[in-house]
Amino acid sequence: MDASQSPSTATEPRAYAGEKVELTSFGATPVKFDSRGLVPAVVQQAGTGEVLMVAWMNEESLGLTLTTGTTWFWSRGRQELWNKGATSGNIQHVKRVLVDCDADTLLVEVDSPGPACHTGHRSCFFRELAAGAGEAHAQDTTRR
Amino acid sequence: MDASQSPSTATEPRAYAGEKVELTSFGATPVKFDSRGLVPAVVQQAGTGEVLMVAWMNEESLGLTLTTGTTWFWSRGRQELWNKGATSGNIQHVKRVLVDCDADTLLVEVDSPGPACHTGHRSCFFRELAAGAGEAHAQDTTRR
Numbered sequence: 001m002d003a004s005q006s007p008s009t010a011t012e013p014r015a016y017a018g019e020k021v022e023l024t025s026f027g028a029t030p031v032k033f034d035s036r037g038l039v040p041a042v043v044q045q046a047g048t049g050e051v052l053m054v055a056w057m058n059e060e061s062l063g064l065t066l067t068t069g070t071t072w073f074w075s076r077g078r079q080e081l082w083n084k085g086a087t088s089g090n091i092q093h094v095k096r097v098l099v100d101c102d103a104d105t106l107l108v109e110v111d112s113p114g115p116a117c118h119t120g121h122r123s124c125f126f127r128e129l130a131a132g133a134g135e136a137h138a139q140d141t142t143r144r
Numbered sequence: 145m146d147a148s149q150s151p152s153t154a155t156e157p158r159a160y161a162g163e164k165v166e167l168t169s170f171g172a173t174p175v176k177f178d179s180r181g182l183v184p185a186v187v188q189q190a191g192t193g194e195v196l197m198v199a200w201m202n203e204e205s206l207g208l209t210l211t212t213g214t215t216w217f218w219s220r221g222r223q224e225l226w227n228k229g230a231t232s233g234n235i236q237h238v239k240r241v242l243v244d245c246d247a248d249t250l251l252v253e254v255d256s257p258g259p260a261c262h263t264g265h266r267s268c269f270f271r272e273l274a275a276g277a278g279e280a281h282a283q284d285t286t287r288r
Contacts (some may be wrong), residue, residue, distance in 0.1 A: 017194040017267035024271045031273075040184050042195055049193015050161040051186055054249045066273065098269040101261050105198045107269045117245050123161035124244040125251045127168045129175075129210065 016098065024099070032104040033059060038074060041106040043116065046095045052116035053124045055084075057106060062097075069094050071108060090114030160242065168243070176248040177203060182218060185250040187260065190239045196260035197268040199228075201250060206241075213238050215252060234258030 013021040033039055038056045045052055055073040057065065061081050064072035071084040071092040085091035092110040099106055117124040157165040177183055182200045189196055199217040201209065205225050208216040215228040215236040229235035236254040243250055261268040 013272065016269060017189075017192075017196065017265075019266050019270055021270055021272045023274050025274050029271060029273070040198060042186050042198060044193075044195060045161075048161075049188075049195075051188060051193075051195065051251050052161065054184060054186060054244065097273045099271050099273050100198065100268040101263050101265070101270070102268075105268075106273075107195050119245050121161075121245070122163050124246075124249075125160060125242040126163055126165055126245070127173060127243050128157065128165045129173070129241045129243050129250075130167050130169050 014096075021096075021098065029099055029103055031059075031062065031099060031106070032102065034104070036076075038076075039104055039106055041071075041073065041108050043071060043092065043108050043110055043112070045112055046109040050123055051125060052092075052110070052112055052122070062106070065094055065108065066097060071110060084116075085114070088114070088118075090116065092116070158240075165240075165242065173243055173247055175203075175206065175243060175250070176246065178248070180220075182220075183248055183250055185215075185217065185252050187215060187236065187252045187254055187256070189256055190253040194267055195269060196236075196254070196256055196266070206250070209238055209252065210241060215254060228260075229258070232258070232262075234260065236260070 013023050015021065031039060037058045040054055041057045042054050043052045044050065056076060057072070058074040061072040061074050064081070064083075071094060073082055073084060075082050090112065092112045095109040095111060097106055097108050115122050117126070119126075157167050159165065175183060181202045184198055185201045186198050187196045188194065200220060201216070202218040205216040205218050208225070208227075215238060217226055217228060219226050234256065236256045239253040239255060241250055241252050259266050261270070263270075
């Protein structure tokens with residue numbers, strides 16, 4: 001069969017950034033959690049590419065995300081698991097989870113019909129830093 | 145003038161995720177660097193929305209990114225600033241820098257003509273984690 005005519009299947013890697021994605025198992029690509037047991041997870045709307053939010057996952061929340069098909073994170077402030085949208089109703093439905101070259105960052109493609117930000121904005125990234133408008137104010141903050 | 149006909153200017157906030165972006169200065173929105181003085185920075189191709197990579201910025205690299213118009217990061221492993229593409233030639237040209245609701249994560253929109261990943265891939269996210277293919281292997285790793 002002409003490869004260009006092969007039907008798309010659920011297990012066939014789909015392209016990302018113009019390139020085919022390689023399927024990999026946890027065992028083949030151990031996710032490198034940091035010293036706190038966390039990895040940053042970028043949540044992106046499938047199709048549009050909008051980056052909706054960035055949150056943290058530990059091993060348990062990553063497992064729950066993959067098995068339930070909705071996003072689970074680790075709250076650094078509350079020190080507990082949270083299922084995004086469980087309270088607000090704005091559940092994120094997981095399409096796939098990508099892992100980066102160093103296996104220490106995740107990209108979670110979701111379908112998020114509702115707003116992703118607790119402020120009610122579609123994306124948490126609703127502000128642009130204006131260059132030259134001042135100096136960056138560094139401040140150490142307690143981890144959430 | 146009809147607002148729908150107003151010309152786009154360099155200072156007019158552009159939409160992101162379907163909503164207008166608010167312009168904010170460093171002073172008005174102090175970036176919250178963590179206890180190491182770092183924030184994660186998601187690098188996204190402008191227009192296509194491809195997430196190319198995630199790296200870390202300290203205050204100095206954020207300042208350099210905004211003033212030079214190319215991306216600068218902090219290497220946790222080498223403990224030094226790096227200008228992405230300075231060696232490979234795959235420089236990323238900064239379009240704008242967004243900051244999230246908690247001001248502890250950055251989204252850097254760039255034009256990256258070349259590959260962003262050191263492996264030669266367009267994006268560092270070229271692998272999909274297959275659900276159910278095994279358990280996540282947690283391992284503490286030395287920070288890069």
